[in-house]
Amino acid sequence: MKIAFLGTYPPRECGIGIFTKNLFDSIIPNSSTANTSSRAEIKPLEGYVVAMNDHDNTYSYPGEVKLTIRQEHQRDYLEAVKYINLSGADLCILEHEFGIFGGQNGIYILPLLHRLEIPLIVTLHTVVERSSYTEKAVLMQICKMAYRVVVMSHKAIEFLVNLYGVPREKIEFIEHGVPDIHFNQEDSKKEFKLDNKKLLLTFGILSRNKGIETVIRALPKVIEKHPEVIYMILGKTHPNVLYHSGEEYRTYLQLLVKNHKLKDHVVFLNEFIGQRELFKYLSASDIYITPYLNEAQITSGTLSYAVGVGSAVVSTPYWHALELLAEGRGKLFKFNDSDELSTILLSLLDNPKDLNQIRKKAYDYGRTITWPKSGEKYLNLLKEVLKANPEVIFKPETLIDPLLLPPFSLDHIVRLTDDTGIIQHAKYGIPNLKEGYCLDDNSRALLMVLMSYCQTKDKQALKLAPIYLSYIHYMQNKDGTFRNFLSFSRDFLDEVGSEDSFGRTIWALGYLLANAPNDAYYQTGRLVFFDAVPNFEKIKSIRGIANTILGICYYLKTNPSDDAITETLKRLTGVLIEHYERNSTPDWPWFESLFAYDNGILPLALLHSAELLNDEKVTQIGIQSMEFLTEITLKDGYLSIIGNENWYKQGGERAMFAQQPLDALAMILMFQQAYHITREKEYLRKLFSCFMWFLGENDLRMSLFDFETKGCCDGLESYGINRNQGAESSLAYLISYLTVLQAFERIEEKELVN
Template structure:
């Protein structure tokens, strides 16, 4: 078996690096005949700009904040014959917001994955929870090192219990004679207390130091050794502030002869030599939220008597007399606990004996065997059969329940607020025509498809905003402040086009005559503007609105002429820019790209023009090739877009672009009846739910809103109107597409359930 390991790795000074190395060596150790049954392939994580001289088994490195390195690592694993991949996960070692860069790596790895979780938070942030849930979805098995970790995964992160494996933290098989070690360190006459590991404020070392004056009264032979460097992250942010504080505290309490701060990161052999000279090991952490502690496990594995605050791992590990607990930040309680053990050597030896017995069970060779057994069981498990092609086209059960809760939150009696801070309306930014036009479109769709009463209630608010913003010459203002002051004289052509789209859709789908007449009034007041449009996206949006109007008013010859003229502008734009290998309307792919082919697909339905149809399909294929070639939607980033013959931007990706793709493929399906477009439609929609470059859902299951986009650092957690409306219109389009699919003869005979649509 060839095993790929991803994690930090020595000589980088990191506890997880030591864990990764020990696990890799334990799983690929030589057998009794001196042969290696398994091979290791190490991919090491580098932090910031640091580089390390790694041993030979490290075949590749990943720079923490270089996202392309993660994809290169996935390709390296896939092409080097590895059978299984083991990832050591800790939020701080991967790049992006809360380590989000690890998600694309896991998604692209084509072999089974085991993930060892070193930190599991009971109260994670939204991003931390989303990332860990996605990691667990992609993993074949998730390994944890405590029982509480299992309960957190099930209750907080919704991980099925059959996906979780419990394997203890391993310890090296290193033994030293206690008396000999004390002699070597010249500690024969000392009672040695010890703490080791990276130093930082959360370690609570001052709690021990403050307890020493009471203990020394009866035990003047006490020496407290603190072995470890300041944590690299602490060092970068605060320097040696904490160590200086401890040194000052030692001086003020006159404990210079009783406390030794050793600013070192030592190898495991030397560490176990120190542990063998230790009488009592102390972990005085200040908070309970630590699910795994390697230092605690090492201390027990070496046979130390452990005294600890009751953080999660310690409270679990020290049960049944294997150690003693004292209260958080309570020096007096610690002094009493230590005094009891020092005054009663038989109790102390009993704890040491139990710790040593436990330690024998978790030596690395045993732990390595457990991981190997887990890996073999995964490789023996047959992969689930994929659904047949017809059933896999659209799965409405994947969709979250449809909800207008966030839209209601953003809407007041004037219109829909355009921006939000996270899930809360940002009143300072006021309103805009673009979003109220989208909101009108969405509410019409929601009422027509689902008879949603809230949609009907909100609809007139958006329509009245549109009416209020129209100028006498038929143009529209765009922006309105929260106190209802106009912020511009004439809005963008894009906002004009989106408004015509919404009004055209209204006249085709009005819930009553009053709404129809109001929409018709505003629509025809805007007609004089149509022939003056220059922006191709404004033209495209306007074409869609006109097409919806003509579906119920096909005899309006004047409007057909407008449609031909506007379509001709797009055709000319396309022909002027199309070259070999570049089938597009401009010399760049910019924003809202899918709207351009979408508009010509709509025009084809009305005009039945083969040239328009050909351009629509050819440009759609070109857009598909540049955004769907990796098996998921990778939107052109708005940072620099994609200029012809230059490198495309990946970030920032916007939800409106995903919406345009969903609508484009739906219209292509209606025009051609080719079910492959429904595959692409659903794939594009899944961008919202995590099938994207960062493998993170933009839909917020708590607020029922949609995040504003994908940035290099992670998801932009603001949930404004544009993004949330883009999600909801896409959601409704998926349901509408499924309805069309259900109504086709082939799918009726397949027995697919219409109730699936209604339930969504």
């Protein structure tokens, strides 16, 4: 039988990775820790690992790792499940922790699990009592698809049954395994030059919830009586914390040590060490401390290790500690209570007999949870599942297939961008500096990189954002309007830009205010946005109005109590409705007497406005106009855009060529919003059909995406493809791409409530 293991894995520095490695070694034959007594009925047993990579980091994995998944890349999950299904694996074991999978609350793992064609066992490393809607829904969906759910504490069983509705018979209790490694305390102390010292130890990945400051505040009283005490904080900062906040927490702790004059008694070892070295430190310690700040810790591998090696543990009463330290296997102190901690530490240091009794009880219990014993329990579970041969029921409908998409790349956008902004045009794939910059494209570029960062946490996208935001700020006039064009030599080429460029800028700024990656960007965006507000109601162009409506709607989603902007939204929406009522007829339900450019933006704006205003009439007109546009452009099963040569006048013939990527983008966004407010799956199918226009499902059956440059060609012409790859077309492609991925995610989210 073959087992697929899915989780983080060494050398990635992650506690769950170590767990996955220990589990793999305790189950698969020919490993140093493998126990063979229960294998007779399931021989031959082999396995491999699918490893989760954080962000875009790569690692030199051992041979058992056959495939990796980049955390924020949806297509990687789908490629992985295809590999697993075709690998001959009979069963998959998933190590689940919300933070190691991509998307909101790790939702990206669901498409993989939905498509898994073999039975699933999941080990839950986190089960929370008070979860967000999505956290709860994701966990419930995973438990629904799993044949067995393994937890490591009785509290987790209680939560799963009472809060998540998981049948009790589906849940298996297997305690966190402990490596069977032993060192002599005296020898270990000598090796670390800690002779004649009393070592207090905390280890693990550092983050604010660890509560190490509680220990530091407790030390002065302890050291006053026991100056031989050394407190060692062993561990690197959590990668996610490092990614977002750097070493802020470690610096705070170091300042605390300095202020309490403890520099000779506190040691920081900023390392992620191997298991053997870790167990030497544990063996050398006199007291192990876990000072977590709240009870919501359902499993702690560090605590299991400390008990397993026979440490005298002093801990706050979080859930796992309450269970593991029961019956005298450790001491508990109240959260954030440095005084009580001082008292307990002094009592233990003053009474070696009590200390040794705790150590013995912990050690005796630790013998029952070594990895060979935990691995044996997993083997018995595997036997049960494989004998039952459960049927895999769930097969999702394929409305969107991300595997048809080329890999996402910002290469061409980086090529077009300098320290001023994004260059407007290109000759083939090379920036055309003669044409300079424009506001439209820098606004689109800001929207795209913000979408990219929100969805994929792409650092490169985040680095580009201030360039485009600075361009927008630079081009704003004192009255809040904007110039549009800037030469390559940074000379203004107009006094006031078009209303379309104004509206697109408000759209990007509104999106920024709803999705700002940090406060500096938010404050700058807010300043520019509100300087522009007095001009909102001066706009006459219906496309300028439509783009402005989109920006207002994004702003109001996070600022719903802004009554003045809400009133502006109502008035601008009223202008679009008035245009529709004035020009529409029973056989021409449209806003003008012709289809021109960027047509989908008009229904799109109404559908966004309808969501916020909850206005049935606005919804109805948005849907009617959308359906009419769909009838004209999607009637043959693929997108055929109204050409910009002569457009399509009522009663006339439609232009076929000068089809622009901007129109495809508007259609894609329109169908995404239609699905969002109606939940009708057919809109997702149409959305994906429109995206495939970029990849060759169009009137010329030619791809506009250039697989070499990673740019998008400027349009379909009567002579073929316009091979120039300017900013507008490439940004339209990338925003469309990100919209498809977001729509795919929403399909998976919808399954959560079914």
